[in-house]
Amino acid sequence: MSCAIxxxxxxxxxxxxxxxxxxxxxxxxxRVMSMYDHSRSVMRSMGNTTQWxxxxxxxxxxxxxxxxxxxxxxxxxxxxxxxxxxxxIEPTYDVIVHGRWIDTVHPYTTVxxxxxxxxxxxxxxxxxxxxxxxxxxxxxxxxxxxPVMRHVAERDGxxxxxxxxxxxxxxRLAYEWWRWDEVDAALxxxxxxxxxxxxxxxxxAHRREHARRVIARSILLGTRLGLEANTxxxxxxxxxxxxxxxxxxxxxxxxxxxxxxxxxxQWFDQRTIEMIAQAVEDHRASANQPPRSLYGKVLAEADRxxxxxxIVRRTVEYGMSHYPELDREGHWQRTLQHLQEKYSxxxxxxxxxxxxxxxxxxxxxxxxxxxxxxxxxxxxxxxxAERKLx
Numbered sequence: 334m335s336c337a338i339x340x341x342x343x344x345x346x347x348x349x350x351x352x353x354x355x356x357x358x359x360x361x362x363x364r365v366m367s368m369y370d371h372s373r374s375v376m377r378s379m380g381n382t383t384q385w386x387x388x389x390x391x392x393x394x395x396x397x398x399x400x401x402x403x404x405x406x407x408x409x410x411x412x413x414x415x416x417x418x419x420x421x422i423e424p425t426y427d428v429i430v431h432g433r434w435i436d437t438v439h440p441y442t443t444v445x446x447x448x449x450x451x452x453x454x455x456x457x458x459x460x461x462x463x464x465x466x467x468x469x470x471x472x473x474x475x476x477x478x479x480p481v482m483r484h485v486a487e488r489d490g491x492x493x494x495x496x497x498x499x500x501x502x503x504x505r506l507a508y509e510w511w512r513w514d515e516v517d518a519a520l521x522x523x524x525x526x527x528x529x530x531x532x533x534x535x536x537x538a539h540r541r542e543h544a545r546r547v548i549a550r551s552i553l554l555g556t557r558l559g560l561e562a563n564t565x566x567x568x569x570x571x572x573x574x575x576x577x578x579x580x581x582x583x584x585x586x587x588x589x590x591x592x593x594x595x596x597x598x599q600w601f602d603q604r605t606i607e608m609i610a611q612a613v614e615d616h617r618a619s620a621n622q623p624p625r626s627l628y629g630k631v632l633a634e635a636d637r638x639x640x641x642x643x644i645v646r647r648t649v650e651y652g653m654s655h656y657p658e659l660d661r662e663g664h665w666q667r668t669l670q671h672l673q674e675k676y677s678x679x680x681x682x683x684x685x686x687x688x689x690x691x692x693x694x695x696x697x698x699x700x701x702x703x704x705x706x707x708x709x710x711x712x713x714x715x716x717x718a719e720r721k722l723x
Contacts, residue, residue: 351455354463357394357403357415365394365405365415365448372448381478383503389446397446406449406459414449414456418442418464425497426472429507431642432495433694435549436470436509444473447482457485461510465489469512474505490525492545495640511549515562520600524570527596535576536654537719538647547572550635554690560628564605567597568612568632575613588614618675618682630685637682637691641698642711644676649715653723661716668712672702 357365373385397403397417406414420442426434444464449456464471474497475482483506487493491508498504513521532541551569552562571594575587591597591610601609608626615624616632624630638644648671652664659667675682676698684691701708 352406352408352414352459353410354404354406354459356401357398357405357412359398361405361412362391362394362398364412365403366391368412368415368448368450369446371451376476376479379478381476384476384479386501393446403446404460404463406456408453412450413453414447414459416447416456416460417445418467419445420468423472425474425499425505426507429495429497431640432493432507433640434494434507434509435492435546436511436553438553439470441470441472441509442468444471447473457482458489461485461489461491465510465512469514471510472508474507477504477506487542490545492549493542509549511552513552513562513566515556516552516566517563517600520563520567523596524567528570528574531574531577535573537650538654539573539576539651543647544570544573546638547632547635550638550690551631554635554686555628555631558627558631560631563600564609564628565631567600568609568628569635571609572613572616572632572636584614584617584620620683623683623685634684634686634689634691637684637695639676639682639691639695639698641694641701642715644698645672645701645708645711646715646719648672649712649719653716653719661713664716665709665712669708672698672708677702 369385369389376382376384394403397419402417402419404416404418405412406416420440423441423443426443442464444460447457447460461471471491473486473491475486486508489510491510494507494509496504497507529541529544532539532544548566548569551565555565556562571587571591573583573587574590575583575585577583578586588610591606591613594606597606597609608628611625612629612632615622615626615629616636618633618637620633624633645668648668649664652659652667652671656663656667672680674680676695678699682695684695701711
């Protein structure tokens, strides 16, 4: 284990003091199966009537143990939780809709078959912590009616990426997480503890999940172009902190905050800090001039993330947060106006990179904007879901 990972273990509790994790041993099969039964009953009590119907089977568990994929979470050496870590391609993740996997290049490991004994809490975190300590890229999926798992995933740094389909055609919400070994551990600690919490005070379209997506897209895109990971990471993490001073000036205030942040001198020289500040200033979609550096272009592209449903959802979220007096029709008209002004073929959004990863989804979004009936169906679904969350 590298020094960087050891620091993460110490700071973020990858080793959970309440639990220890080990491989499932032969002779523990019945105990694990009883955890599956208990977790299935909890799902049913929460209104999830379809997940884990006749699954996981004893045959699946035996296979997991044989392959070394099955784990138990122990308290005082007694198994009280279980999960599987399965490296390699997960076939049900080949198709993802209403979103996109951010990383389609690196190998990943999938968390499966998470369950616990009656009266036990914290198993999901223990499982995620163990997975994150062992693998650099982790995926998992959960049912829409499982708010506990969704909360734990977002709290632990997973990014929501879209909807995948199980073998029985039922839908699951898909998440992904990266360790970013190429980023300095102390810099990550600073960002996690002092920067990302600032996003908790912004509107729903600009919370931590948005910041994490921009970080991921910036690093994945920028490192392929030969850019330095620490610089990409901190520029993406700081890109929207200026929202504390208002949307219209957030890019300029963000640049000012970067220049005045003395802590950044621990990792960057003055020239690099200025380049980060300029990237933050230049990322705004309404900018008429191209960003002044390749780092700024990458940050702008990462912030675009123009997957059609995500753009409509963020538009609705922003509207409901900032214009609560509007009714459904008012939000629909506002959504139409925003999409036309920003994303239509006459809109002001620009892509600054050749072979931009946003080119294809932007074309899809423009087609959706033209198809008013399809757009209204999507708007109504998103609006209703967001209204229930308020």
